[in-house]
Amino acid sequence: MTTWVLLRGLMRESRHWGDFPARFQQAVSADRLLCLDFPGNGELHAQASLTTVEAMANYCHQQLQTQAIREPVQVLAVSLGAMVALAWANQYPDDLQRMVLINTSVAPHNPIYHRLRPGNYPALIATMLFGSRRQREQLILRITSNLHTKEQGKEIVARWIAYAQENPISVGNILRQLLAAMRFRAPPYTGKVPLLLLAGEHDHLVNVACSHRLAEQWHSPLHLHPTAGHDLPLDDAAWVIQQVLAW
Template identity: 55%
Template sequence: MNIPLPEQPTTWVLLRGLMREKRHWGEFAGQFQTALGAPVVCLDFSGNGSLHARRSSSSVAAMRQELREQLQQLGHAPPYRVLALSLGAMVAVDWATQFPNEVEKLVLINTSLAPYNPFYQRLRPQNYPALLQFLCAGSLAQREALILRLTSQQSGTTRAAAILEQWLSYAKLCTITRSNILRQLYAAIRYRAAPVAPAVPLLLLGGQHDQLVNVQCSITLAQRWLCPLKLHPSASHDIPLDDAAWVIQQIRMWLNQVEV
């Protein structure tokens, strides 16, 4: 008599944003895997982290194809559940739109999409001078300090020094070139999402104190796509860094609702 094997939990794929690598998930990835009881795979885009020596793709579609190839090489078969932040969320939207049979569920953190959101909401104008300065002449230490200030509420806290020390070690070991930063920016700027939402269960998470991307971007998407949105009252752009427990709690609650 053949006894059916228990169904294996679906793999979660975690995607970071511009200039970030999978190590920037920090302790969150392990906490997330433990809490959800499912395998977690963190991937890098070309030009970042373990793939820093490669030329970054200049389109979201090419980034999406890279991820699909990586997963195939790693032996992870679809469908996947995807948790993605910022630029990673753009890639995830494109993935779920083009290959809905491969993406089972989608959680997007502080993303922004043309044509739904105007450029001045997608990247707050007050940040343009600082971003331009570090692109042209900033050191690695200055860059990482700026990124922490723009993306997290941890800047200026007792955690800041340890976070920056860790991030700087990543940057020195796997340095992203300015040309690759520009390619990733170009991909984000020119991406245009489909006029309809991806045909998969979708949750949006936003930080009400996001200093990089206006939270109105997430609010607009939730209204246009008729999907749930949960807003953190004090977190900035990198909500998993600011409040990992909150992110995990919101996803678990959402899964309980959509899987009944």
């Protein structure tokens, strides 16, 4: 049985994938697809977020046991979710068959000013901690997505606000997830779990130089989308699916 696990990034929940999971599952002919929410996000918003990426990886391992999944799974992960996938592959290599990492960045290979573009610091701090839900979701869309019309953007933001109202994330959990991302240092990549890197060349949140550096460091294939931003599955789901199928 083929199982894919999808992991989202900071402050995001499984519904932020939109229709990507259904399209992806059909395209890759997966028998089973799991979109995991980390504690503090989505339906788990009332729980305290974990403060280390390694603890998040352990949580993913436990979810496989809960779901009685015994065969190795394939993972597609974005941003913070990709960091978790790296830790998961290091802690439980027999859990994973392969992984696709999208627009990620990690210490010690990537400097902080590439991992989070400095031009975003003031808006992120002010809006994430003190802004309204609408302001927060508008900012997230602006810095993570490129390929949508004005009307599409309004529809996306409205949908995300509804998610935030139903499953509100606390400021404390935002800070815990930021802490986990900032303190994580990638373990040595052994190559035991095959790895594909995908990145958007116009990522306004994370410098694409991070993906170039990781591909060089890990001798892994890297495919670049010429116009997409940080949220590649949102900007061009078909392209992401095509790259995975080709790989």
